[in-house]
Every structure is written in C-alpha cells, then in structure tokens.
Amino acid sequence: MGSYRDVYYPECSPLVEGPEVRRAYCLHALNHVLKANSQVLAHNARLKEAKGGEEEDFRDQGLTRPKVLILVPFRDGALRVVQTFISLLEHEGKKMEVSNKKRFKDEYGEDPNDRPTNLHRPDDYNAVFSGNVDDHFRIGVSIMKRSMRLYSPFYSSDIIVASPLGLRTLLGVEGEAQRDFDFLSSIEMLVLDQTDVFLMQNWEHVMHAVKHMNLQPRDSHGVDFSRVRMRNLNNWAQYYRQTLIFSAIPEPQINNILTKHCHNYAGQVAIKNLPKIGxxxxxxxxxxxxxxxxxxxxxxxxxxxxxxxxxxxxxxxxxxxxxxxxxxxxxxxxxxxxxxxxxxxxxxxxxxxxxxxxxxxxxxxxxxxxxxxxxxxxxxxxxxxxxxxxxxxxxxxxxxxxxxxxxxxxxxxxxxxxxxxxxxxxxxxxxxxxxxxxxxxxxxxxxxxxxxxxxxxxxxxxxxxxxx
Missing domain, CATH: 3.40.50.300 (P-loop containing nucleotide triphosphate hydrolases)
Structure with missing residues (x-):
C-alpha cells in the first residue's frame, strides 16, 4: 500500500484477516490525508507571509476536496472504519474531539431489537452480519490535526465512507436533474472492502461508482485553480489513483475492476494462491x-x-x-x-x-x-x-x-x-x-x-x- 500501487487481495476472510486489513488501509488513508492537509496548511502560511515580489507557485490540491472513498457493504462496516480512525488518531492517552459522535453511534450502531438471539449460524455468517446491516448510507469525514468531523458536507470532506447503493442514489443516471458526481473528481485512493458481499447485493451499483471516478467536474465548486495540480487540470487523475480491493474470494467480476478500470502508473499487485484442498x-x-x-x-x-x-x-x-x-x-x-x-x-x-x-x-x-x-x-x-x-x-x-x-x-x-x-x-x-x-x-x-x-x-x- 505504501508504494501507492493498486492492490487486489482476494483472501481476506472477515473472520481472520478482515480486522487487520481494515486497520492497515485506515492507517494508510489517514496518513495520506494528514500529509496532504499539512502540506496545504504549510503552503497557506507561506503564501500569507509573502509580501510583495513574486508569489510562489503551490499546486497542492485537487479540483474538489475529497481524497479517499471507502466502499463497505453495511452500516456496521462504516462504524468499524470510523472507530478504527478514532483509535488510530488517539495516541498517548490524548482524546480526539469527534463532532456528531452520538448521532453517528445512534444511526450506525446495532439495534438490539433487530436480531433474535436464538439463531445458530456459521462463524463467517456472524462475522458479516454481526451489526447494523442496512445497505443504504453515505457519510463524509473531515480530518483535522486534533479533531474529526462526521457528517461533513461531501465538498468539505477528506474521506467518504459509503455503500454502493448509497452512492448510486446520489450519482444518479444520465438525464436526472439532481445527480451529482463532482465530489469523485479528485479521489486519490479508492478502497473496496468486503467486495465479495457486493456481488450478493447489486454489482451494477459498484460498477456505476467506479465508472464515475476521476471525471472532470461540471462545476468549479469555488476552487482556486492556481492551487490545483496540473494532473487534475489535464484530466490525468485516474493515472494517479490507488485502488485497494479486499475480498474473501477470487472472482472474475472483481478482477475486472483492476484490469479494465484501474490505470495506476505505479502498477498493480494481486495475490493469487492455488487452493490445494477443496x-x-x-x-x-x-x-x-x-x-x-x-x-x-x-x-x-x-x-x-x-x-x-x-x-x-x-x-x-x-x-x-x-x-x-x-x-x-x-x-x-x-x-x-x-x-x-x-x-x-x-x-x-x-x-x-x-x-x-x-x-x-x-x-x-x-x-x-x-x-x-x-x-x-x-x-x-x-x-x-x-x-x-x-x-x-x-x-x-x-x-x-x-x-x-x-x-x-x-x-x-x-x-x-x-x-x-x-x-x-x-x-x-x-x-x-x-x-x-x-x-x-x-x-x-x-x-x-x-x-x-x-x-x-x-x-x-x-x-x-x-x-x-
């Protein structure tokens, strides 16, 4: 992940590897966002200090603010991602200031009345369906040095956590007046977690989201073009986007995302092991x-x-x-x-x-x-x-x-x-x-x-x- 190559890991069991993989990609995403935000703040300070003379040219931003998109199948997955963010940002006993934390817990936490207690199901089932299994949601997260804001507007967010269905209803289709996909124009990291579960939901929603990545926005959204990177202005953002795909099983439809819709100049890594015992x-x-x-x-x-x-x-x-x-x-x-x-x-x-x-x-x-x-x-x-x-x-x-x-x-x-x-x-x-x-x-x-x-x-x- 640290080399910013695309990664396809189709042996990510929700029971064994799932929690560790989630922690790894959350750490990578936070590292990416915090570095980018620190650079912008440092450049802002230098521009503010510049008096007279020629101003320095700093191109450190995309056409829109969101940098990371994480797709998970259920609200429980979004809850675990945000909880992982908080645990990673809290260090040496210092608590993070998290806005809208109670609202988030109420909407994404498990309702104890939802699930009967007498059901006996396999461990893999319990791992997937352990919490809130609503599959229609999307939430923006903005990251600051000592605080995190949940439910931030998408164009003020660094990270978007969503389900394919939740994203699809916002992206819309050709001809709809209310559709919006500009916030995906400058995504630098796309994470698909539990991708195999998307196959059991509606795979078309996933493909619809992937096809709307890194398109030129229809509106400027108040961006300062003097600060926008040339690769974004030249519509080359797709060649710099890292895609991380985690799945419990190898499947051609999942692999197709990597082969047909990922063009990362840094290359790709796919894990493949032949099953010895069926x-x-x-x-x-x-x-x-x-x-x-x-x-x-x-x-x-x-x-x-x-x-x-x-x-x-x-x-x-x-x-x-x-x-x-x-x-x-x-x-x-x-x-x-x-x-x-x-x-x-x-x-x-x-x-x-x-x-x-x-x-x-x-x-x-x-x-x-x-x-x-x-x-x-x-x-x-x-x-x-x-x-x-x-x-x-x-x-x-x-x-x-x-x-x-x-x-x-x-x-x-x-x-x-x-x-x-x-x-x-x-x-x-x-x-x-x-x-x-x-x-x-x-x-x-x-x-x-x-x-x-x-x-x-x-x-x-x-x-x-x-x-x-």
Whole structure:
C-alpha cells in the first residue's frame, strides 16, 4: 500500500484477516490525508507571509476536496472504519474531539431489537452480519490535526465512507436533474472492502461508482485553480489513483475492476494462491458427486448452460422416483429463467429466493419436505442472507458452482437429515470458465486434470468410503 500501487487481495476472510486489513488501509488513508492537509496548511502560511515580489507557485490540491472513498457493504462496516480512525488518531492517552459522535453511534450502531438471539449460524455468517446491516448510507469525514468531523458536507470532506447503493442514489443516471458526481473528481485512493458481499447485493451499483471516478467536474465548486495540480487540470487523475480491493474470494467480476478500470502508473499487485484442498473435503455425508462439464464459448454464455441443463440433466429428475430434488442457482437471472421454464412445463416445484416472504419460505420448505412438490428451486443469495437448513433433500443439483466454495459443503451437508434414504445424489455443472470456482471445491490439482480430461463426467465420493 505504501508504494501507492493498486492492490487486489482476494483472501481476506472477515473472520481472520478482515480486522487487520481494515486497520492497515485506515492507517494508510489517514496518513495520506494528514500529509496532504499539512502540506496545504504549510503552503497557506507561506503564501500569507509573502509580501510583495513574486508569489510562489503551490499546486497542492485537487479540483474538489475529497481524497479517499471507502466502499463497505453495511452500516456496521462504516462504524468499524470510523472507530478504527478514532483509535488510530488517539495516541498517548490524548482524546480526539469527534463532532456528531452520538448521532453517528445512534444511526450506525446495532439495534438490539433487530436480531433474535436464538439463531445458530456459521462463524463467517456472524462475522458479516454481526451489526447494523442496512445497505443504504453515505457519510463524509473531515480530518483535522486534533479533531474529526462526521457528517461533513461531501465538498468539505477528506474521506467518504459509503455503500454502493448509497452512492448510486446520489450519482444518479444520465438525464436526472439532481445527480451529482463532482465530489469523485479528485479521489486519490479508492478502497473496496468486503467486495465479495457486493456481488450478493447489486454489482451494477459498484460498477456505476467506479465508472464515475476521476471525471472532470461540471462545476468549479469555488476552487482556486492556481492551487490545483496540473494532473487534475489535464484530466490525468485516474493515472494517479490507488485502488485497494479486499475480498474473501477470487472472482472474475472483481478482477475486472483492476484490469479494465484501474490505470495506476505505479502498477498493480494481486495475490493469487492455488487452493490445494477443496471444500469437498468438508462434506460429511456419504455422497457421490457427479461433475458434468459442458462446452461454452464465453464466460457470459448462459444459453448453453440452460440448454445443457434442460436437455441433459433435468429429464433425469422428472420421474416421480427422483423426488426431493433441490436445484441450487447462484445467479438470480438464471433463477428466474428456470422458474419460468418449470412453470411453462408444468413441473411440480416450489421456489425460495432472497425476495420470498417468510410465509412463502415456510410453505415451500413444508411442501418440499412432505413431497407435495418434487423440486425446490433455491437461490444462492437466500442461502447467503439466511443460512436455513433445508430438510428432505435426496437429490442435489448445482446449476452452477457456488460463488463461495464453503457453500458447496454446507448445502451438501444438509443431506445428513436424509441419510436414511436408499440413495442420495449430487450433480454439479461447470465449464472451463468456472475453473477458479471448481479449484476451490475440488482442489487445484484435481481441477487441472478435470479440465484437461477428454471425459466430460467426473465422479467423487465423500463420506466413509472416500475415493476419486
């Protein structure tokens, strides 16, 4: 970070590395802001002292004041960032003067009435959803030498902490009268924390924010152009912006930000480690796993996946013998497409997505468990936000490999409640463009063999009698 290169760190677990990474980038951001502000104050003093003669030329500012933008998914993330700022600025027992601290704590702190206490969820779930999970917010922070002001107007702020949705509603779209994105014109440091969670919210909001970085402002906002750096006047700010991306998982959509929207002259650093042991090793149920490969021409070609599923996979599960089949679907667009197809074909099914009401979820779980409905269509985002255990699964189909590798073992282990059944099955579809997800599930070595193999079907067995 100190070299001002772009950094992509896709192994930042919210449980282990998350707090330390947050402390590191907060320290880096504060250091950057305090140095920049000190330079401006020093130059102001020298200009004030200059009497007669030719004034010195100091170019030490951007077109607008905000220098750092930190995107986090929930209010709890913003709370932790601000708390980290305060702890770093308080030293040797000296307390920082923080304006609007009570208001901030009231709005960003956790409401004890929000969350029932009897829920048992995995540790990674508790780490992500531990506090206030509202995802619509934005707050300006101005940093002085001995004080910090929260809720400062954006054009008087040094640091902006926001969610992608909170920023999107302010940025607006082409044609809207109230839109404003000038405050992003001179951002020198962009931080995306818990970027994988943005994939479970709305990725378009993230891309919308990234595309509006370092554009020429539409208004001058009272700037003294004699103090503006030449790189900002020449519209070169994007080449001097540092982007820091932290994620729990590697994902092409996240990597795309670095490759397509980051042009830092200082270069880039990306951390990449091949997973030696996949999450399939955490499956406790004795279960045959059939991985079926289909040929795809591009990463985004979902039509081929759909046709393969409809023609090759689904017919095997239409028979009433193959009841209690759960279809796990990572993409909501695929979820809607499959739901419409199953309705059209008059298949006995029910569905659960992140948009389902609690009553609809209860009804669907009951119908699936009792066998009234043969198939349960299940969205990944519902699992991400709720982590319910679905009982009665005897046949499991992964329409696409899960975004999070541990979701694979979590869903497979739901079959434990059906271990008395005569036969349990698990089928997963993948193409060569799913290599990163496949490696996280089966391990890098096995994945390489599967991708290179002439066979399109591969079998693994987990449980008491393991084989490959």
């Amino acid at each position: 999450s399939i090793c955490q499956v406790l149920v004795q279960l045959p796993h059939v991985f079926q490969m289909f040929r795809a021409d591009t990463f985004m070609d979902q039509d081929i996946r759909f046709q393969f599923f409809v023609e090759k996979v689904l017919p095997q599960y239409r028979d009433s013998v193959m009841s209690h089949t759960l279809i796990y679907v990572p993409s909501y667009f695929d979820f809607v497409r499959l739901r419409n197809y199953l309705k059209k074909e008059d298949v006995s099914f029910c569905s659960i997505s992140e948009y389902s009401k609690r009553s609809e979820v209860s009804r669907a779980r009951h119908h699936f468990l009792t066998g009234e409905k043969q198939i349960l269509l299940f969205s990944e985002r519902f699992h991400f936000y709720k982590r319910y255990t679905i009982k009665g699964i005897q046949n499991l189909i992964f329409y696409a490999l899960p975004t999070y590798a541990h979701f694979y073992s979590e869903v497979c282990n739901m079959l434990q409640s059906s271990t008395g059944s005569s036969s349990l099955t698990c089928t997963a579809l993948y193409s060569r463009y799913d290599t990163h997800r496949l490696a996280a599930i089966t391990g890098a070595e096995r994945t390489a063999q599967m991708i290179r193999s002439n066979k399109s079907v591969h079998l693994f067995v987990t449980g008491e009698e393991k084989s490959a």
